[in-house]
Amino acid sequence: MRYVIPDYYKEFYCTADQCEDTCCAGWQIVIDRKSLRKYGQVKGRFRKRMFASVDFMQETFRQDKETRCAFLNENNLCDLYSNLGKESLCKTCRLYPRHVEEFENIREITLSVSCPEVAKMLMNRKEPVRFLTYEKEGEEEYEDFDPFLYSILADAREKMLEILQNRSISLAVRIGLIMGMAHDLQVRINHEEMFSCEEVIKRYQTEKTRKFVEEKYEYFMAYENRLEQYYYAHKIFRKLYELELLREDWDTVLMETEEILYADGAEKYRELTEQFAKWQKNEMPDMDIQLEQLMVYFLFTYFCGAVYDEKIYAKARMAMESVFLIKELFKARWVRNGYMLDLDELTELVYRYSREVEHSDENLKKIL
Template identity: 45%
Template sequence: MIYSYPDYYKKFRCIADKCPDTCCSDWQIVIDDESLEKYRNYAGEYRQTLHRNIQWEEGVFGHNRKGKCAFLRDDGLCDMYKHMGKDSLCTTCREYPRHTEEFENIREISLSLSCPEVARILMQKTEPVTFVCEEDDEEEVFEDYDYFLFSNLEDIREEILKITQNREESLKARIRKVLQIGASAQRHYEEGDLIDWDECEDTDKVCVKDEYELFRKHMRFLSEELELLYQDWDDVLVESEVLLFDQGESGFTENKKRFLSWWGNSSLPSLEIVLEQIVVYFISIYLLGAVYDGNILGKIDSAVGHVTVIFLLLLARWIKCSEKLEMADLIELVYRYSREIEHSDENLDRVEELDWFIRI
């Protein structure tokens, strides 16, 4: 069994009550069967409080009137943890923000950007992300597993990450190559000759005739095509669209120009590096999942689409803040966007079906 994880994985430590947006708020935390049975049989002094704050039929923790987990104390710490110890935590509470993708004899472990501390670590990282591999003697066999497809997907991902992290080229040029590979790989897969995935054609190139309309389309995807998880996120989207597009194309173009100039002279990490890290994050986690559904293009296009939208949200926040932006704004927008996308199976499926980019 091979285990891989990004090089910043072991830097993560939960900051508990110091977290600016606790994962114990608003979410419906599903309790795994083993923990649910343990809670049901718990006979300690804390039993009454424990049982009162679990919704047994749904198998989830209850919420208080503020919409937070019933076990979250006012000081930001977990009351169950205090009374029952760390072994009392269910799988979700124990493992988040760690996430594992499972393939035959491979486990790819990542940290979710939906966690503010993970977003902080990645957004402040300036060197290219690398991946650490370890292995043990365990073996397994998945039924009906297409190892040939998986092997080709590994090659495609390796090439895409290599291109994305080639800082000798502009990010726009790198992205265009990545999108072309996505279309080529999907075309060869459907023709039954994926081994030639890197034989690209002009028809695989993305055609952007109107960048302004492309940006507007991507913002509409967020408000019209996706499930809304947090009501206040809708306020962010509505406000952002007004700030970005109410002045028309000329106003948008001028704001974008000033924004790029401002960022280049700010103390924030390079914008190209920030966006590169986000592309690498989404590609590294989701592309190999095409071994189960064959949707190579959807996974690559959506990864780039996420970066486009995050760029627009940053631009809108910069306009709102009188042409200023702090690291806290960058971190907040990244982790909140991730929550809306990655905490919804419906949204994860939908973003891979959307027509993000048009080919020639």
């Protein structure tokens, strides 16, 4: 079995009770069957607490009024862990923030940016992320797995990541190239022209295609097109209201952002966007690197999942829109703060976005 991990994987450690926003609150934790069976067999002093804290019918941990896990004590430590040890944790708690995508004999493991510590690591990182592979014993065979499509997707993703990390090109153009490649690959797959995908991947690495994308982007961003820019941004933003809400206070963030950025029309939106770009250049010149890291994260995590549903373009669009929306959240927070923003706030907005969007199967189904 081949495992793939990002090079910062081993740097992660859980800050437990020091965590600024514990993962043991705010969402329903589903318990795997094996752990559930173990919990049902617990004897002794802890049995009563176990049955009060686990909903065996729903297969979840119960929560208090503030949606904190019933095992999370007032010191933000887990009573299950303290009383029965690490091995007692269910699969979700043992794994988090690790996220595993499974492809027959390959396991791609990432660290979810919904964890504040992971978000912090990515927001502080300057050098491009690399992916490491290692082998472990074991093999699996999947029915209905298409290894040829997977290899096309993995090749495409490798080239997309190369483009994305080429910092001699503006981030907007790099993302434009990725979207173009994903779009053209989707057309080929739809027409069952798998063998011509390689040609598409090559085309998006040429100077000619880069110039074409650059011109298209410049045209779209021209002042005359401010109305289109505004409608496009607002339309993407409004999609967030269609998603399942995991935390009540997320709604407040959305409404506040919408009010700040879009309530006063296209002219004001354009003005704020320009001012923010100027501020970013002078005060936070690394923001494009941070957005690049996020785009790498979303693309790496989800793109090859298209092997199961052939929705290649949707996977790339999810990555692009996520990065766009996170930047919109940054922009609105910057305005709200009186035109200031710091790294802690970037981190907070990143992990809160990820918690809402990535930690609901219903939401992922809608956007992927």
